[in-house]
Amino acid sequence: MRRFFPGVMAILLSLSALPAQEMPDAEMTESIGIFPLALVLEAAGLTGEEYNKGNDNFWRPDWPLELPPDSFMVRNGKLSEAAVFGDGVSLVLRYDPEGRVEEFPFMLNGNIVRVSLMYRGGLEIHAMDLSFESEEDVYRFEFLEYLDSYPSLVRASYGELWCFVSLSKRGNVIMETWYDEEGIALGAYAFSLIKIGENTRISAVRDYSNRDGFVEYFYDSRNLLTESSGFNGVFKVLYFLEDLPRYWERRPANSNGAGNFALQWDENGFLLRITADTYPADTYPADSRVDYRYEYTVDERGNWIERREIRMISRFGLLVPSPGTTFTRVLEYN
Numbered sequence: 392m393r394r395f396f397p398g399v400m401a402i403l404l405s406l407s408a409l410p411a412q413e414m415p416d417a418e419m420t421e422s423i424g425i426f427p428l429a430l431v432l433e434a435a436g437l438t439g440e441e442y443n444k445g446n447d448n449f450w451r452p453d454w455p456l457e458l459p460p461d462s463f464m465v466r467n468g469k470l471s472e473a474a475v476f477g478d479g480v481s482l483v484l485r486y487d488p489e490g491r492v493e494e495f496p497f498m499l500n501g502n503i504v505r506v507s508l509m510y511r512g513g514l515e516i517h518a519m520d521l522s523f524e525s526e527e528d529v530y531r532f533e534f535l536e537y538l539d540s541y542p543s544l545v546r547a548s549y550g551e552l553w554c555f556v557s558l559s560k561r562g563n564v565i566m567e568t569w570y571d572e573e574g575i576a577l578g579a580y581a582f583s584l585i586k587i588g589e590n591t592r593i594s595a596v597r598d599y600s601n602r603d604g605f606v607e608y609f610y611d612s613r614n615l616l617t618e619s620s621g622f623n624g625v626f627k628v629l630y631f632l633e634d635l636p637r638y639w640e641r642r643p644a645n646s647n648g649a650g651n652f653a654l655q656w657d658e659n660g661f662l663l664r665i666t667a668d669t670y671p672a673d674t675y676p677a678d679s680r681v682d683y684r685y686e687y688t689v690d691e692r693g694n695w696i697e698r699r700e701i702r703m704i705s706r707f708g709l710l711v712p713s714p715g716t717t718f719t720r721v722l723e724y725n
Contacts, residue, residue, distance in 0.1 A: 425569045425578045425600075426499055428532070428545065428556055431521065433593050434497050435508060437541070448634060449484060452626035452641075453498050453619050456648040458482070459662070459718055460636050465694040466660050471725040477698075477718030480524060486725070501623055501645075516542070532556075541565075565593075590614050596621075631656060650681065661687060661695065680705060683715060696720045 434449065450460045462475045463484045475482040480503060485494040491514065494507045504523050511517035515537065521530040528550040536544040538560070545556040547569075554577060559566045565582040578600035585594040587610050598604025606621030615634055618627045624643035631637030631654075639652040650667040657663055667681040682703035687695040700715030 424549070425554075427567065427580045427582070427596055427598070429558065429565050429567050429580065429582050430593065430596065431497055431499065431506060431519075432516075432542070434495065435492060435506065435516070435519075437514070437516065449495050449497070450634075450636075451498055451616055451619065452628040452636070452639060453623065453643075455503070456641065456652070456665075457716055458503075459698060460654070461660070461662060462718075462720075464634075464660070465692070465722065467692040467694060468722075469725040470722060472721075472723040474721040475718055476720075478716045501643075515540075585610075587612070587614050633660075635660065635662075652681065659693070661685070662698075682710060684712075690722065692724070694720075694722060696722065 448461070448464050450462065454460070457478050458480070459475065462482055463470065463473050465473075470484070470486070472485040473483070482496045482503070483494050483505065484492070484496070487493050487510075491510060492508065494505065497504050497506050499521075502523055504521055507520040508516055509518040516534050518534065519532040521532070522528075531548045533546045534542050534544075535546055536542070541560045542558050545558070547554050547556055553572050555570045555572075557566075557568045557570065563584040565584065567580040567582070569577040569579070571577055578598070580599065581597040582593045583595040584591050586592075592608070592610055592614070594608050594610075596604075596606045596608075601622070603622045606619065606623065608616060609618040609620075611617050611630070613634070615630060617629070619625070620627075622644065624645075625640070626642070627640040628636045629638040635656050636654055637656075639654060641649050641652065643649060652665055652667040654662060655664040655666075662685055664685070665681060665683040684701045684703065686699045686701065688697040690696050696719060698718045698720075700717065702713045702715040703710040704713050705711075
């Protein structure tokens with residue numbers, strides 16, 4: 392069922408109540424590279440008065456096609472840390488002794504970022520570092536104030552630039568506004584919240600600095616993300632058994648890796664094959680086809696620590712095997 396963006400009047404009233412300000416410096420806005428911080432907080436489990444444990448896998452349907460969807464899934468044992476390497480990327484998921492997530496990857500503005508969290512006690516976040524693979528500077532967020540267990544004032548630094556993020560959660564709406572050091576607004580976001588069982592999730596995001604900046608999110612009854620639809624593209628997934636993606640539709644805005652993909656898993660939860668036959672006609676040749684197959688090396692607990700991809704390529708009317716990407720995992724168990 393499609394859910395429409397609620398609380399519009401509350402959002403408009405909140406925006407109209409802001410004092411008149413100068414237009415933000417375009418160079419400053421581009422340099423600091425603002426983004427919806429509340430989405431990152433949700434991935435860390437923080438969306439309201441309660442802590443959402445969510446899906447420990449952290450995989451989402453807008454992840455790149457080449458990354459293993461079971462990067463952080465194990466069938467035997469419980470992870471305290473997992474590091475995944477391959478194809479020029481490194482992904483890390485780590486928990487502290489209290490079971491709080493300390494580091495995880497997140498898909499942000501079409502890029503994988505590394506998020507590191509520091510706590511001041513309980514589940515309250517004291518500071519957060521966020522880094523892009525392609526950039527040397529790190530975003531550092533200091534959480535200065537909380538209101539009803541949700542951050543209300545955050546100080547952010549990036550290189551020599553400083554800014555502040557104000558967040559306000561009222562009912563089923565979160566307002567987020569970024570300001571520079573002089574108090575000039577750099578951008579604003581509005582988030583619509585829905586309740587799924589005991590969890591609160593973000594169902595839509597409006598970026599007020601981008602005319603087309605609207606994204607909707609849809610979930611199943613198990614709190615798993617089934618669709619992301621907006622200016623970055625459309626990504627849909629149907630799950631097999633637990634939280635293993637079975638059918639995956641990818642329509643990224645840049646058409647990179649677009650198609651309808653079928654994922655075949657064995658009874659032990661190992662991905663055996665990915666196939667796809669449907670592509671946008673203006674992006675791929677008519678006879679283009681995906682057929683990726685996988686082989687594994689496992690550890691003493693039966694969880695994979697190396698995944699080797701074999702790409703079946705059409706040549707002279709035959710499918711010829713060709714080496715693909717190899718991913719390795721370093722697993723530490725609780």
